[in-house]
Amino acid sequence: MKMNLNIKSRLTLWYLLIITLILVILSIVTYFLLSRSLYDIARKPSDLTIISLNSADTDTGLQQPSLLTSYTISEEWLETLQSKPSDTLSIYTPQGQIEVDQKNYITAEMKGEQQVQLFLVSSPDHPTVSEVAAIVQPVSKVSDTLAAYRRVLIYVIPIAALLAVIPGFFLVRRMLKPVNTITKTALEIGQKGLSDRIEVTNQDELGRLAETLNRTFDSLQDSVKRERQFTADVSHEIRTPLSIMRGETSLALSKERSADDYHQSLKVIAVEINHLLSTINGLLELTRTDNGIETIKKNRVNLAELLTDMSSDMETLCEEKSIKFKFNLINSLTIEGDEVKLRELFLNLIDNAVRYTSPEGNITVSLTQFGNEACIVISDSGIGIAPEHLPHIFERFYRADKTRTGNARGAGLGLAICKSIAELHGGKISAESIVGSGSTFTVLLPLS
Numbered sequence: 001m002k003m004n005l006n007i008k009s010r011l012t013l014w015y016l017l018i019i020t021l022i023l024v025i026l027s028i029v030t031y032f033l034l035s036r037s038l039y040d041i042a043r044k045p046s047d048l049t050i051i052s053l054n055s056a057d058t059d060t061g062l063q064q065p066s067l068l069t070s071y072t073i074s075e076e077w078l079e080t081l082q083s084k085p086s087d088t089l090s091i092y093t094p095q096g097q098i099e100v101d102q103k104n105y106i107t108a109e110m111k112g113e114q115q116v117q118l119f120l121v122s123s124p125d126h127p128t129v130s131e132v133a134a135i136v137q138p139v140s141k142v143s144d145t146l147a148a149y150r151r152v153l154i155y156v157i158p159i160a161a162l163l164a165v166i167p168g169f170f171l172v173r174r175m176l177k178p179v180n181t182i183t184k185t186a187l188e189i190g191q192k193g194l195s196d197r198i199e200v201t202n203q204d205e206l207g208r209l210a211e212t213l214n215r216t217f218d219s220l221q222d223s224v225k226r227e228r229q230f231t232a233d234v235s236h237e238i239r240t241p242l243s244i245m246r247g248e249t250s251l252a253l254s255k256e257r258s259a260d261d262y263h264q265s266l267k268v269i270a271v272e273i274n275h276l277l278s279t280i281n282g283l284l285e286l287t288r289t290d291n292g293i294e295t296i297k298k299n300r301v302n303l304a305e306l307l308t309d310m311s312s313d314m315e316t317l318c319e320e321k322s323i324k325f326k327f328n329l330i331n332s333l334t335i336e337g338d339e340v341k342l343r344e345l346f347l348n349l350i351d352n353a354v355r356y357t358s359p360e361g362n363i364t365v366s367l368t369q370f371g372n373e374a375c376i377v378i379s380d381s382g383i384g385i386a387p388e389h390l391p392h393i394f395e396r397f398y399r400a401d402k403t404r405t406g407n408a409r410g411a412g413l414g415l416a417i418c419k420s421i422a423e424l425h426g427g428k429i430s431a432e433s434i435v436g437s438g439s440t441f442t443v444l445l446p447l448s
């Protein structure tokens with residue numbers, strides 16, 4: 001079964017587990033170190049006594065041995081005893097060295113309740129006489145001490161772990177407090193609207209999390225604002241031609257009209273239908289680009305050839321308003337691009353230049369190389385764009401002059417489409433303008 005514990009409980013449990021583990025490991029290590037040094041101390045020559053039970057009966061004498069002779073054992077013997085306790089041992093007695101083999105080891109209780117190791121030996125001089133040599137080791141004292149230590153550890157480990165975990169719990173709670181604040185504020189921001197922000201008090205990990213969330217809220221608020229603006233703009237763009245068409249039809253139908261009047265009304269309606277269609281087509285194109293559906297079919301495109309090819313269309317547009325048209329092209333600048341889209345981009349710019357330039361004005365199209373990019377500049381001597389409008393002209397539905405009507409009224413999507421085409425080609429578009437003197441649009445496209 002999966003337990004749904006919160007971070008605070010999980011951290012505290014982990015903390016408890018790790019502390020307990022460390023304490024257990026430390027206790028085991030100290031226990032073994034302690035027991036080794038206690039046994040080492042106990043086996044020091046001064047603490048050891050060899051007693052000899054002369055002529056002891058091996059059957060009965062072992063039951064209750066008594067101390068008959070006391071010997072001090074040598075360091076050498078002690079080392080032998082420690083290094084090969086299960087092998088043959090040499091015991092030095094006043095009678096000489098005695099070899100003790102493993103089968104003669106016996107552990108027995110002595111009178112004083114001390115645990116001792118007894119060595120049943122025969123003197124090489126008197127093989128018939130059994131002797132019992134006992135090494136008295138204060139083993140029981142050591143084991144008693146160790147048992148007491150074990151009892152202490154059994155109580156100390158859980159108590160120490162609990163004592164460590166209580167401040168740990170409060171520490172975790174304190175550390176996680178900003179998370180609760182962030183969660184609460186984020187929840188409120190989601191409910192109340194996107195205007196509030198999380199207060200950033202520290203520059204630690206949680207402070208950075210708060211900053212990241214604030215930035216996310218910023219861009220969310222921005223996109224919600226843009227979406228609302230977009231919906232309002234679209235509604236407006238659609239409502240205006242529909243209102244004009246309704247007005248025109250109501251007027252035409254209100255009474256019997258002449259053929260000329262009907263013709264005039266239909267002309268107005270046709271203009272509005274065209275406007276509606278171009279708005280919807282433009283929107284569709286931008287939406288397809290936004291959604292990544294609009295892909296470009298890249299081929300090698302010679303820009304000089306493409307612009308020369310378009311020049312007759314451009315000239316025709318200019319001729320209608322008696323605008324002087326000039327070409328400055330350098331040859332052989334090739335890019336990887338979609339010819340149809342590039343045509344649309346340049347035509348939109350020329351169309352705007354013609355639209356916003358008064359008769360007898362000038363329009364120049366030039367193509368040059370700028371580093372690794374092809375630079376296409378379309379400049380006009382038109383009305384220009386005021387500085388307050390300039391930063392917004394590439395936005396959807398943005399129009400510097402909102403009062404224009406009829407054919408002169410654009411959908412406000414032309415430059416947004418130009419920008420998206422330039423970006424689809426890995427390039428960019430920019431504009432400079434002086435009111436009353438004209439505008440210059442620069443398109444930079446990476447050369448192949």
Ligand code: ADP
Pocket residue numbers: 352353354356380382383384385393398399400401409410411412413414415416439
């Ligand atoms: P529109 O369909 O209204 O022309 P665009 O996106 O093509 O929409 O242009 C946005 C706005 O930029 C226009 O409404 C106009 O005010 C301004 N603009 C674009 N090109 C020019 C230009 N060559 N000269 C002056 N103003 C321009």
